[in-house]
Amino acid sequence: MTTFDDRERAFENMFANDQELQFRIQARRNRLLGEWAAVKMGLTPEETDAYAKAVVQADFEEAGDEDVIRKLVGDMTSAGIDIDEPGVRAALDEQAVVARRMFIEAQ
Incomplete structure (x- = not known):
């Protein structure tokens, strides 16, 4: 039974580490x-x-990326920048790749 318990703890630790890494990348x-x-x-x-x-703080308002996208579109539009939601989503995707690469290279 201890082998099963050890495997369970290992999977729980792995899941916790994966979640922490995802949070840090985001x-x-x-x-x-x-x-x-x-x-x-x-x-x-x-x-x-x-x-x-x-x-970064805006992302804690609600689950998902909508709060960040809404903030950026609103702020950039107020600043006179011609951008729409798809433009911000594209930048979000590009920065996600960069952030993930930064963590991979650091390890």
């Missing part, structure tokens, strides 16, 4: 996306850092 992706948007809006380096953090 947070990095959101930060990169915030930096991308800040450059488009012409923000200063200090403003860029603060905005990237705000984008």
Whole structure:
């Protein structure tokens, strides 16, 4: 029975590690996306850092990416940037690849 218990604990640990990694990749992706948007809006380096953090925080409002997309579309439109939801989604996908690559290369 201990072999089964050991396997169960190993799978639970693996699942927890996978979930933590996914969370970290998603947070990095959101930060990169915030930096991308800040450059488009012409923000200063200090403003860029603060905005990237705000984008990461926006992801905690609801499950999924809709809260982040809504924030970026609203902020960029207010700043006079011509962008729509599909444009932000494309940037989100691009930054997800970059974030994942960053974690893979770090390991």
